[in-house]
Amino acid sequence: MKLKLRPPLTGLLLLLAAQIPFSAFAAGGDNKLEIFSWWTSGGEAAALDTLFAATKKAIPGVEIINATVAGGGGSAARPVLQARLAGGNPPDSWQIHPGWELLGQYVAANYCEPITDLYKSEGWDKVVPKGLIDLMTKDGNTYAVLVGVHRGNVLWYNKKVLQKNGINAGDKMTFDEFFAAAEKLKAAGVTPLAVGDSGIWATAQLFENTLLGTVGPQGWTDLFTGKMAWDDPKVKQAAETYGKMLAYQNSDHSALTWDQAVKAVIEGRCAFTSMGDWTYGEFAKAKLKDKEDFGWVSHPGTDGAFIVVSDGFPLPKNAPHRQNAISWLKVCGSKEAQEAFSPLKGSIPARTDVDKSKFGPYHNWSMQSFAKDALLPSCVHGEAAPAAFQQALNDAVTTFVVDKNADTFVKALAQAAKDSEMAK
Numbered sequence: 001m002k003l004k005l006r007p008p009l010t011g012l013l014l015l016l017a018a019q020i021p022f023s024a025f026a027a028g029g030d031n032k033l034e035i036f037s038w039w040t041s042g043g044e045a046a047a048l049d050t051l052f053a054a055t056k057k058a059i060p061g062v063e064i065i066n067a068t069v070a071g072g073g074g075s076a077a078r079p080v081l082q083a084r085l086a087g088g089n090p091p092d093s094w095q096i097h098p099g100w101e102l103l104g105q106y107v108a109a110n111y112c113e114p115i116t117d118l119y120k121s122e123g124w125d126k127v128v129p130k131g132l133i134d135l136m137t138k139d140g141n142t143y144a145v146l147v148g149v150h151r152g153n154v155l156w157y158n159k160k161v162l163q164k165n166g167i168n169a170g171d172k173m174t175f176d177e178f179f180a181a182a183e184k185l186k187a188a189g190v191t192p193l194a195v196g197d198s199g200i201w202a203t204a205q206l207f208e209n210t211l212l213g214t215v216g217p218q219g220w221t222d223l224f225t226g227k228m229a230w231d232d233p234k235v236k237q238a239a240e241t242y243g244k245m246l247a248y249q250n251s252d253h254s255a256l257t258w259d260q261a262v263k264a265v266i267e268g269r270c271a272f273t274s275m276g277d278w279t280y281g282e283f284a285k286a287k288l289k290d291k292e293d294f295g296w297v298s299h300p301g302t303d304g305a306f307i308v309v310s311d312g313f314p315l316p317k318n319a320p321h322r323q324n325a326i327s328w329l330k331v332c333g334s335k336e337a338q339e340a341f342s343p344l345k346g347s348i349p350a351r352t353d354v355d356k357s358k359f360g361p362y363h364n365w366s367m368q369s370f371a372k373d374a375l376l377p378s379c380v381h382g383e384a385a386p387a388a389f390q391q392a393l394n395d396a397v398t399t400f401v402v403d404k405n406a407d408t409f410v411k412a413l414a415q416a417a418k419d420s421e422m423a424k
């Protein structure tokens with residue numbers, strides 16, 4: 001059925017149209033920019049604001065529409081985005097993770113335009129590590145610009161709480177050392193481990209980190225390339241260690257978001273949290289100081305490895321405000337914007353030509369780790385595996401948190417890997 005305008009309505013529309021300047025109807029004539037992300041926590045929002053401020057300088061008079069969908073890790077945002085993309089209603093750019101998420105979900109579905117030319121004109125091809133560019137490149141075309149690189153496998157702690165309990169986290173930590181510290185804290189009435197898994201991904205990340213700490217970088221690569229089976233005894237061992245860690249978590253974990261768990265560490269209600277370094281953004285927002293108020297160490301067993309959780313932005317096909325979208329991408333890839341964004345976000349710049357003296361102890365530690373350690377893509381954040389496997393991992397974790405059955409857990413993962421195109 002065709003929708004017909006009734007005459008009085010037509011008249012009203014004509015009247016309204018007569019009062020609106022013609023320029024408002026010209027394609028792309030409105031000076032707007034809609035950016036879609038899940039950056040809503042205190043630290044995330046503050047960091048996003050620095051990008052918006054730089055964009056406002058680059059595009060005078062631009063009106064930025066901050067289209068956020070709350071929920072760490074983007075688990076709530078991605079379905080909303082998918083519906084918009086499928087409905088032909090893209091924002092001007094949106095938050096992506098490189099690897100499977102960008103290439104498998106957005107590029108393969110034909111939602112993105114290549115931005116390879118920008119890599120040349122802006123000189124990004126000379127300052128962004130090739131390994132990262134490769135994760136965004138298909139058939140010689142590159143599809144997104146990265147604004148920062150998070151380290152996923154970090155164990156954060158409230159320094160004063162550890163000191164008070166005579167615990168020294170050291171430069172690296174084994175699982176045994178973690179459990180010894182956890183016992184001591186528990187005996188002193190402190191909850192050892194903060195988890196906020198109202199979005200299941202946060203506890204899936206605790207497993208991801210524990211998996212790496214158990215199988216090591218080579219095992220990680222073997223698992224995601226099909227050389228090691230997901231029901232290998234080592235994966236089972238990782239599940240058991242993860243289960244043991246869960247015994248030390250806060251009882252209200254499933255009611256909290258990841259940043260509420262960080263808050264529990266900030267306030268000294270819990271001692272540790274294993275989480276990507278967006279955690280740093282929450283510490284910074286609360287005006288806590290590196291190495292004085294909080295400390296960090298690689299998640300047990302993962303020293304020498306860096307789980308990459310990188311954030312980027314693509315150019316959609318039919319961007320509603322294409323020129324502004326391109327200006328946004330240029331800002332995201334610029335040295336100035338990355339230097340302003342990272343200290344608030346916790347990530348390190350994707351560019352390697354930044355002035356390191358502008359960064360504090362944590363960022364310098366992470367930059368050094370990035371330069372020398374094994375760089376591995378994250379599964380929980382969509383880089384290492386297709387969306388279906390990422391979902392299967394979240395589902396298996398959801399069940400495991402309740403039944404702690406390592407056998408069913410690894411079986412579910414092995415089946416999901418078989419069903420997935422990941423290692424084919």
Ligand code: GAL
Pocket residue numbers: 038039044071072073074150278309310311381
């Ligand atoms: C990740 C994202 C980070 C951070 C985190 C928590 O997926 O890459 O930038 O926002 O989720 O929301």
